[in-house]
Amino acid sequence: MMNNKMFILGIASAAFLASCNPKEKTTETTNATTDSATVQTAPSDSITKATPIAAGDTSENSLDWPGTYEAVVPCADCPGIKTALTINNDKTFSITEEYIDRNSKNQDKGTFEWDAAGSVITLKGKSANYKYKVGENVLFQLDMEGKEITGPNKDLYIFKKK
Known part of the structure; x- marks a missing residue:
């Protein structure tokens, strides 16, 4: 029983510490539509670029x-x-x-x-x-x-x- 509590406490501590570490800046992807093309953004070494994705290639x-x-x-x-x-x-x-x-x-x-x-x-x-x-x-x-x-x-x- 004590081992289970220690295990859970260990996982919770690791999760807390991980959330305190500085992370790479990211941009959330949204379903914004511009001229019938969906734009997604993705992190790239602290430079974020917008990439249009054709949402209707025919x-x-x-x-x-x-x-x-x-x-x-x-x-x-x-x-x-x-x-x-x-x-x-x-x-x-x-x-x-x-x-x-x-x-x-x-x-x-x-x-x-x-x-x-x-x-x-x-x-x-x-x-x-x-x-x-x-x-x-x-x-x-x-x-x-x-x-x-x-x-x-x-x-x-x-x-x-x-």
């Missing part, structure tokens, strides 16, 4: 997405459709679809819109009404409901930036 605002993307997508009655899609900074696009082993080529142009999350674009052309998830130098074509395409041919719906 494909739209953090990737180098403008450019031309190409893929050969599956076709029901031909070997494939060679597709080239160019998306521009001004939210316009042009697309060329060439049916392999056929004398058929479709071209369209128009505008596109980003979804609320800033990760998916929807083409708005005369005939083109496709959705793509935007990645780093890649576009993933989505199905008509905006869901990722699955199955054995899913890799054929990946457009690579040229």
